Every structure is written in C-alpha cells, then in structure tokens.
Amino acid sequence: MRGDQFLRSLNDGRNVWLEGKRVESIPDHPAFKGTLTTIRELFQTLDDPILRDEVGYKVPGRERYAHSSFLVPYTEQQLAQRRGSFSCWSSETHGMMSRLSDYARSIVTGWYAARGELSRLDSGFEQKITAYYEHARDNDLFLTTAIIDPQIDRSQGLDDSRIAERFLHVVRETEDGIVVRGAKMIATGAPYTHDFVIFSFLKFGAKDAKHAHVLIVPANSKGLHIVCRESFADHREQNHPLSSKYDEMDAVLFFDDVLIPWERVLLYGDSEKVLVLRANKTANALAFHQNVVRYVAKLEFVTGVSFAVAESIGVTGFLHIQEKLGELLTQIDVIKALIIAAEAGAKPDAAGVLVPELSYIDTARNIGTRFYPRAMEILQQVGAGGFVQTPSGMEDFYGPISKLMHLYFEGASVSAEKKVQLFKLAWDLIGSPLGARHELYERFYAGDPVRGYANQYNGFDKDRLIEPVWKLLKEISKGGVTSV
Numbered sequence: 001m002r003g004d005q006f007l008r009s010l011n012d013g014r015n016v017w018l019e020g021k022r023v024e025s026i027p028d029h030p031a032f033k034g035t036l037t038t039i040r041e042l043f044q045t046l047d048d049p050i051l052r053d054e055v056g057y058k059v060p061g062r063e064r065y066a067h068s069s070f071l072v073p074y075t076e077q078q079l080a081q082r083r084g085s086f087s088c089w090s091s092e093t094h095g096m097m098s099r100l101s102d103y104a105r106s107i108v109t110g111w112y113a114a115r116g117e118l119s120r121l122d123s124g125f126e127q128k129i130t131a132y133y134e135h136a137r138d139n140d141l142f143l144t145t146a147i148i149d150p151q152i153d154r155s156q157g158l159d160d161s162r163i164a165e166r167f168l169h170v171v172r173e174t175e176d177g178i179v180v181r182g183a184k185m186i187a188t189g190a191p192y193t194h195d196f197v198i199f200s201f202l203k204f205g206a207k208d209a210k211h212a213h214v215l216i217v218p219a220n221s222k223g224l225h226i227v228c229r230e231s232f233a234d235h236r237e238q239n240h241p242l243s244s245k246y247d248e249m250d251a252v253l254f255f256d257d258v259l260i261p262w263e264r265v266l267l268y269g270d271s272e273k274v275l276v277l278r279a280n281k282t283a284n285a286l287a288f289h290q291n292v293v294r295y296v297a298k299l300e301f302v303t304g305v306s307f308a309v310a311e312s313i314g315v316t317g318f319l320h321i322q323e324k325l326g327e328l329l330t331q332i333d334v335i336k337a338l339i340i341a342a343e344a345g346a347k348p349d350a351a352g353v354l355v356p357e358l359s360y361i362d363t364a365r366n367i368g369t370r371f372y373p374r375a376m377e378i379l380q381q382v383g384a385g386g387f388v389q390t391p392s393g394m395e396d397f398y399g400p401i402s403k404l405m406h407l408y409f410e411g412a413s414v415s416a417e418k419k420v421q422l423f424k425l426a427w428d429l430i431g432s433p434l435g436a437r438h439e440l441y442e443r444f445y446a447g448d449p450v451r452g453y454a455n456q457y458n459g460f461d462k463d464r465l466i467e468p469v470w471k472l473l474k475e476i477s478k479g480g481v482t483s484v
C-alpha cells in the first residue's frame, strides 16, 4: 500500500533536526507520528477501488493510478478532476493541512505542461522536467517548496556581503552538478518531503548570477539540514483534536555545500530566466488553483464549528451573532464563486493546456489573507469566555464530580460532554499554537499580502477603468449630459 511505502521511504539518511537532536526515525517520532498517520491514510486513497477515481487518474500505458495533481488538463472535465482531487484531500483534513504536496506537484506539472514554451530558457529544460515529472508522478513523490530567502535584514540586498553569503548561491560547478550554500526561510512539510522545489525569489542583477536558480533537491542530500520549528503536535486527542493529527511541520533549510546533480538543476545563473519561469501562467494557475480549492474546505470547517458553538450556547437568536455567522457564509461563497469564475474563464495556452483564469485566483488568494483572521475573530466573538470555561480534560466526567460536571457544563442544545469536546476543538482552532500558526499561514503563505494586492494593481489594465471617467467628464464639459 502506498501509505506504508511512503512512511518507509522517509528513513533515507536525511538530516532532520528537532530540539537539538537529529531525528533517528521520522515516522516514529512523536512530533510527526500523528501527521504522518493522516498523510498515510490520504496516500492509501489511491489504492482504494472506490476513492481512487476521486483523487487520481489512470496514467495511459501504466498500471497504477497517479494523483490528479499530476494530470495535465486539456478539457473541462480534466480541470474538474484536478479540483475534485484537491477538494477530496482537503475535506478529509478539514482544510487544516495545506501542503499535502498537491501544490508543489502542480508546479512541476505546470512546468512540464508548458515545457515546449519554456524550453527556450535552457536547451536541457524540456528533457529534465519531463524526466522528473514522470519520476515524481510514477513514484508518488511528496514534494514541497522552499522559495523565500532567510529573514535577516530586509532593508539590505545582495550588495551586503552578510546577505549575499546567506542567501542560497552556487559556490562551485563540478562535472556532476553545482554545489550550493546558504539557506531557505521556510518549507512546510520539510521533514517528510521527498524533494524540495526550490527557486530564487528576488530579481537579481547580472553580477549576482550565482544566486539565480531553479532546483529540485532531494531531502536526503548530503549537507542539507532540515531545522524544524517547535512541534505543535499534541497527542491528547480529546483536548487537541486538530493538533494531534494535522501539525504540518515548518522547517528552515541549511545548505552546507550541497551537490545538486545537473539533472536536478532546471535553471541557474540567469535571474531574468528564473523570473520568466516563476511567472509562467500555466504553472501558477494550476498550482494556485489548489490553494483556493483547499481554502474552501477550511472556511467551511471554521463556519461549521462557529455554527455549532453558537447553537450549543443558545446565541443563534441574537441579531449580531446572525450577522457574524452570515458573514462566514459570504466568505465561503466569495471563494467558491471565484473558483467557478476561474474555471469558467479557463483558456487553452499555446500547448492546448486548459489554464484557469489567474486573475480570479489571485483575487481569491489575496482576499483570503483577510478572511481567515476575520473568521477567527468571529469565532471568538461567538463563543466568548466559553473557550476557557472548559475542564482540563474529559476525566472529570468519569470521576467523583461526574454528576456536577454533567450539571454545570451542559449546553443549550447539547450534553455537557459534547459541549466540552466542541469547545476544545474550537480552542484548538483559535487558541492553540497550531491555531496561531494557521492564522499566520493564511496571512502569509501566498507571499506578502501587501505586495500581493499591489501586484494586482500594478498588473491591471488601468486604462479600461480610467478612460470612461475622462469620457464622462468630457461629455459634461461639452454639456453632453442632461440632468434627469
């Protein structure tokens, strides 16, 4: 079964650091066990005769199903199939696991799909991306991205040697590949990924060519150190139903002179070319489509929890609670409508790949950065002090004060036990370290939201909206507009 193969594959000599120690066995470590059990089950869906058509597709000429994030969509039905697979895994995890590899896989799929157009960037690109795409697809590789440079001093660029030596760069070329040194800021899912999709983010000048790169780096590369943040996994499942199984670990990557074989060096040495690849519409639209489909599952989950909390304490009749719960529904509808618009507006690219309309997806990603913090605020306002009016565990329901527990924790519409369980779940969303991390994630996963919105403005054809304004004013000055 693929889930078991996945777990077995992780003890491959990689250097994962947690609490000052190198992790000996990734699948057995308590920080990863719950999360990996979740991922294992998701991988098994591809072996399930009923579910496999929902999450995967039969690769022509091959026995096994592949996950649909690898499907290149040429038809509406194939685009819908991709959406269905994202939706299935994210609903299974209530949207709480954002990087189940289908995002990074979609980037690879997009580059592969656009390989004809992108081959002008480098003569070896087409052959390398084709070989890698097929390898990743046929071996169910788990992938993640590591793009942003370490946060050291954002006011300085590569002219500052402290920055230049720490941002990922090539130190030498060898017959076998390039040797890189430096760090990448965050890679979610890093300890249990197979490969990292890595590219430089900033626009560098010609003199900084050694900093420009697009690489695919195996997690067990010699000299690569995966440095985890504190674990938020909490195995007291009843107290922390989300933290016990959905803590996708974030880690910093240190490259201590890592050899990247030539076949995994997609581009290097030319910042302009890296930017062309990074801006490729086919890849971005396919990958960002996953982001927003996944987001619907999360917003629906938070809304469901908020509704249940409101009902459980009898506040649904109050107008301001109804207003706030209604606002949560508008969030879901806005993102859903943008997905429908992006799919309805999908157009074939030069190779005939059906590409969702990126502007609607960008809008969903940008506005989404504001929805989640607001959703958390609403949940807090609905449940108020109830989130801390909970016992430390469920044990007291079965001990000497059991009768009093049932009496005083009872809700408006639910038993005391159910109400406590519900509020513990809600607290895991709004008050736990995992919950705080999710709010940060939704604000920043798509990049800096300030620059995200600014990019929408900068990339927009402004004349289309400005011209009618001048036209109206011209008509007024000519006396062409009559008052009604």
Ligand SMILES: Cc1cc2nc3c(=O)[nH]c(=O)nc-3n(C[C@H](O)[C@H](O)[C@H](O)COP(=O)(O)OP(=O)(O)OC[C@H]3O[C@@H](n4cnc5c(N)ncnc54)[C@H](O)[C@@H]3O)c2cc1C
Pocket (backbone or CB within 6 Å): 099, 144, 145, 146, 147, 148, 151, 154, 185, 186, 187, 188, 189, 250, 437, 440, 441, 444, 445, 446, 447, 448, 450, 451
């Ligand atoms: C939970 C989490 C998971 C993540 N997972 C991944 C991952 O898997 N892979 C990955 O590649 N990245 C990941 N990221 C990183 C994410 O892409 C970055 O956090 C995001 O791009 C913002 O960059 P930054 O954090 O470096 O913020 P900074 O760029 O350091 O910004 C800090 C503040 O300064 C402002 N600022 C900085 N520079 C400028 C400027 N030039 N102009 C205007 N304002 C500026 C910003 O607006 C912001 O308010 C993750 C982030 C989080 C929080």
